[in-house]
């Protein structure tokens with residue numbers, strides 16, 4: 001594939017390879033890193049270049065090996081006491097130094113709390129663009145540029161953004177959207193130990209203590225069954241039925257934003273554009289109309305069942321099984337049928 005040669009003093013041809021920034025916690029690779037490896041592998045193969053995972057932290061030998069087994073050709077491992085916990089200053093400095101020296105063509109970052117802090121800082125230091133919250137990434141067949149697609153205008157449009165003149169092309173990617181890379185225990189690759197040029201004074205904002213949240217997370221991202229309730233429940237009490245239903249199926253509880261805005265359930269349960277993106281084996285939408293912003297977070301589910309009393313509800317356009325009726329009659333009937341089948 002041919003690329004434009006020189007723009008604003010940058011020789012685009014100097015930039016090569018796809019990088020992902022691999023987040024870890026206490027030495028354990030996070031799922032988002034595996035999702036980025038899956039997507040990064042696809043882009044690297046298309047461009048016929050290497051896929052590199054950049055891993056920062058302290059004491060994380062196993063994590064580097066794991067990244068190779070999940071599809072990285074190279075791991076740039078930066079192990080340093082000052083990188084043990086994430087700091088904006090420390091991580092930005094080390095990664096920007098590496099980007100400037102090695103010149104990757106594409107850098108993918110998770111749209112996590114850390115990634116949303118790190119990405120803009122890096123892009124501004126390097127002087128390149130950043131497309132936040134991408135839900136689809138492709139390579140343009142004509143010029144090899146990265147096509148970065150994300151919801152725009154309140155989710156009513158999907159915008160595809162390119163970074164024509166600067167490098168690297170940087171995107172943050174929403175957790176749960178891309179498929180995780182497959183594990184191959186026989187894969188080999190290079191792990192390069194990088195000695196960072198970092199001093200205590202480089203980190204202006206210090207982390208004094210890390211206090212883990214006691215908030216019970218909904219566990220939506222990895223759930224294989226999600227049962228979600230919406231405004232059609234009528235009140236907060238309705239979630240008791242949804243919880244019971246989810247428990248019977250071995251699933252977790254999701255919700256629409258309307259239910260969260262009404263104060264019926266915690267926002268950690270919200271599925272959609274401004275909530276969590278899920279792709280379970282089974283998604284059951286109960287009393288949810290199927291607004292585009294809700295669909296943005298669940299339309300990739302393997303099987304969607306919708307229960308809604310309005311036969312024209314948009315959720316039925318994407319449901320594999322549509323049940324028209326009152327959820328307060330239908331859900332107990334399904335639970336009874338499950339009990340009968342079990343007994």
Ligand code: FAD
Pocket residue numbers: 154155229230231232233255256257258259270271272273274275276286287288289290291292293294297307308309310313325326327328
């Ligand atoms: P409604 O649209 O009011 O639908 C309720 C449904 O319940 C109706 O279809 C009705 O027929 C049905 N119903 C009523 N009673 C019963 C019954 N007894 N039995 C069966 N069916 C019944 N929304 C999200 O969900 N997630 C997001 O992340 C999100 N992000 C947004 C971001 C932006 C920028 C904006 C502008 C909006 C966002 N929204 C999001 C809101 C979204 O546009 C919708 O307003 C919201 O999804 C509607 O929630 P709902 O389907 O529960 O409610």
